[in-house]
Amino acid sequence: MDADENLPRRKDDPVGQLARQDLDPLSVEELEARIAALETEIVRTREKIKRAVNHRASADALFKK
Template sequence: MIIDDAEPRPQRGALLGQLAREDLDLYSVEECRDRIALLEAEIARVKAAMEAKSARKSAAEALFNFGS
């Protein structure tokens, strides 16, 4: 597999920024509902990732906190 390093990697959050600037006048009511459902699913995914990271951090702190 060849990886092309000539193309820069997109910045974190760049796609979210583009999404926020998209013209919503072009969407029907049903398409807006679908968009909201997708965004809510993404929010749930991010919250789950945050919880997992927090749990790993707490476990690491408990493991390496011998003196307290």
């Protein structure tokens, strides 16, 4: 179980706000731009995860010696 699971979710959670946003008023171009921005954010987030995992592995290796 992740320690963060016990924390209350923020009311201004950006992902929650994003999911609740009404897409009906957006044009096709705006929707495509939104998808491109989200895909860019996914790449950025995956890179952050990779750095965090590598950092953790390095720290674990250092302290196991």
